[in-house]
Amino acid sequence: MPEEFDLVIIGGGVVGCMVARFLSRYQLHVLLIEKEADVGMGASSANSAIVHAGYDPVPGTLKAKMNLLGNAMWDTLAGELNFPFERRGDYVVAIGPEELPALEDLLEQGRQNGVPGMHWISGEEMIHREASINPQVSGALWAPTGGLCDPFAVTVAAAENAIQNGVTILLNTAFEDFIFERKRIIGVKTNRGEYRCRWVVNAAGLYADQVMHQAGIRPEFSITPRRGEYCVLDRAEITINNVLFPVPSAAGKGILVTATLHGNTIVGPNANPVSDRTDSATTHSGIDEIIEGAHKLVPSLNMRHIIASFAGLRATGNAPCEAPGIDYCQDFILEIPTAVQGLVNLGGIESPGLTSAPAIAQHVIDLLCDAGEKLVEKRTWQPIRPPRPRFRSLPNEERARLIATDPRYGRIICRCELVTEGEIIAEVHAPLPAHTYDAIKRRTWLGTGRCLGAFDTPRVVEILSHELGIPPELVTKKGSGSEFLVRPTKQVQE
Ligand SMILES: Cc1cc2nc3c(=O)[nH]c(=O)nc-3n(C[C@H](O)[C@H](O)[C@H](O)COP(=O)(O)OP(=O)(O)OC[C@H]3O[C@@H](n4cnc5c(N)ncnc54)[C@H](O)[C@@H]3O)c2cc1C
Numbered sequence: 001m002p003e004e005f006d007l008v009i010i011g012g013g014v015v016g017c018m019v020a021r022f023l024s025r026y027q028l029h030v031l032l033i034e035k036e037a038d039v040g041m042g043a044s045s046a047n048s049a050i051v052h053a054g055y056d057p058v059p060g061t062l063k064a065k066m067n068l069l070g071n072a073m074w075d076t077l078a079g080e081l082n083f084p085f086e087r088r089g090d091y092v093v094a095i096g097p098e099e100l101p102a103l104e105d106l107l108e109q110g111r112q113n114g115v116p117g118m119h120w121i122s123g124e125e126m127i128h129r130e131a132s133i134n135p136q137v138s139g140a141l142w143a144p145t146g147g148l149c150d151p152f153a154v155t156v157a158a159a160e161n162a163i164q165n166g167v168t169i170l171l172n173t174a175f176e177d178f179i180f181e182r183k184r185i186i187g188v189k190t191n192r193g194e195y196r197c198r199w200v201v202n203a204a205g206l207y208a209d210q211v212m213h214q215a216g217i218r219p220e221f222s223i224t225p226r227r228g229e230y231c232v233l234d235r236a237e238i239t240i241n242n243v244l245f246p247v248p249s250a251a252g253k254g255i256l257v258t259a260t261l262h263g264n265t266i267v268g269p270n271a272n273p274v275s276d277r278t279d280s281a282t283t284h285s286g287i288d289e290i291i292e293g294a295h296k297l298v299p300s301l302n303m304r305h306i307i308a309s310f311a312g313l314r315a316t317g318n319a320p321c322e323a324p325g326i327d328y329c330q331d332f333i334l335e336i337p338t339a340v341q342g343l344v345n346l347g348g349i350e351s352p353g354l355t356s357a358p359a360i361a362q363h364v365i366d367l368l369c370d371a372g373e374k375l376v377e378k379r380t381w382q383p384i385r386p387p388r389p390r391f392r393s394l395p396n397e398e399r400a401r402l403i404a405t406d407p408r409y410g411r412i413i414c415r416c417e418l419v420t421e422g423e424i425i426a427e428v429h430a431p432l433p434a435h436t437y438d439a440i441k442r443r444t445w446l447g448t449g450r451c452l453g454a455f456d457t458p459r460v461v462e463i464l465s466h467e468l469g470i471p472p473e474l475v476t477k478k479g480s481g482s483e484f485l486v487r488p489t490k491q492v493q494e
Pocket of ligand 1: 010011012013014015016033034035036039040041042043044045046047048049050051052173174175176203204205206207227228229269311312313314315349350351352353354355356
């Protein structure tokens with residue numbers, strides 16, 4: 001007999017994990033399935049990490065509503081789930097007088113959307129606030145409610161808190177099809193078997209259109225990924241303290257220069273359509289494009305300090321704008337469709353999807369209630385996810401205390417980012433266990449410094465092999481097919 005759940009979530013990005021966390025408050029038997037070896041391996045781990053203030057989305061759209069509601073939820077969420085979040089605010093910067101009218105339009109749009117505290121500042125004031133800004137700056141908008149987060153930490157924290165509260169998360173488990181009884185969905189088929197359920201939440205990101213089509217809805221909706229490339233600059237290149245956006249264009253928010261919570265500066269993203277949903281490679285021309293965009297805002301940025309590049313794929317809906325009901329080019333799809341029963345359908349979740357994730361999760365609860373689902377709170381619900389120590393950010397006395405309790409916290413594995421063996425082992429045995437190198441990297445920030453993992457990788461392979469009880473040849477970077485080692489080259493004499 002297939003295992004039975006009340007609700008199955010397809011996709012462990014920030015949206016799916018946040019939905020799981022919010023639903024874990026209620027007496028529901030919830031399963032989340034993720035096709036990759038870890039949560040958050042899609043758009044949720046490759047973005048600008050900005051909690052948007054909400055002046056960008058078109059007024060009156062669900063996108064605008066979710067952005068504003070979501071933004072306001074982040075302080076409480078960060079406190080409960082113990083992930084880093086800073087409300088540093090952000091600037092949209094006009095370079096030259098010709099860009100000023102666009103700022104006025106944006107300010108008006110921000111007012112219509114209800115963005116709190118947004119106001120105009122002069123070019124001179126902007127130079128005073130960010131000394132390295134292009135001296136041609138003619139004015140800027142300041143949005144104090146903008147924030148910075150670590151999107152991966154958010155996704156993992158939501159997933160872990162969901163698990164703490166009884167949600168089952170299955171990694172390496174791909175949705176393949178629905179099981180129907182007439183027009184009602186009664187379960188899902190996966191590569192690891194079937195699961196019966198009363199509800200399915202489609203949170204499949206880039207693949208949400210395919211899931212919709214398998215459910216027999218929205219045949220006109222399709223996703224064309226839009227790739228956004230970034231460069232990461234070494235901490236030595238700290239010339240800005242904040243988030244600097246250019247004035248937006250028809251193509252999007254434009255190439256920004258931003259500080260990160262980890263102390264690096266990142267520049268990007270561009271926005272280019274690609275045909276392959278797995279093509280997140282960076283390109284020469286793309287990097288040139290983002291360097292040019294970044295120099296427009298901060299001409300002195302020294303690109304010799306680039307230490308890494310990456311790209312993320314936006315789940316952009318490309319159906320014609322006059323599609324019935326929803327303008328796919330401008331809005332999220334958040335619905336319980338009538339053509340099929342038992343589906344909560346979430347699609348086209350591009351930016352500001354990260355910001356909006358908690359509001360989308362709350363919206364899913366509202367949709368379920370509207371559909372007649374009686375949600376009863378668990379008396380045992382635990383909203384707090386306990387923090388785990390991060391050696392790098394501890395004062396020396398606390399480091400010493402930690403090492404005295406467990407000497408493995410005294411062994412540095414990543415020298416650039418000061419990550420210890422104790423932290424790695426804690427992640428391997430965490431509520432959502434990290435079983436690959438990348439899973440450890442994204443949780444601890446190991447391997448992201450100047451040496452890009454050259455020092456730590458062999459040691460992490462050894463630790464994973466030991467802790468998981470598997471031969472080193474089976475340790476992977478990001479799941480099956482990405483093994484580091486091919487075969488033993490010599491026999492060690494015991
Ligand atoms: C370049 C770029 C910059 C951005 N910047 C920002 C920003 O600064 N602020 C902001 O608010 N938003 C930003 N966004 C948007 C934000 O990152 C996304 O909206 C958000 O991460 C979407 O989350 P998701 O969970 O819907 O999708 P994803 O993170 O893509 O998750 C979907 C998951 O579903 C899984 N999946 C797919 N198919 C299946 C299947 N068949 N079976 C099981 N699992 C499946 C995938 O493996 C994936 O893990 C940006 C996006 C990009 C690409």
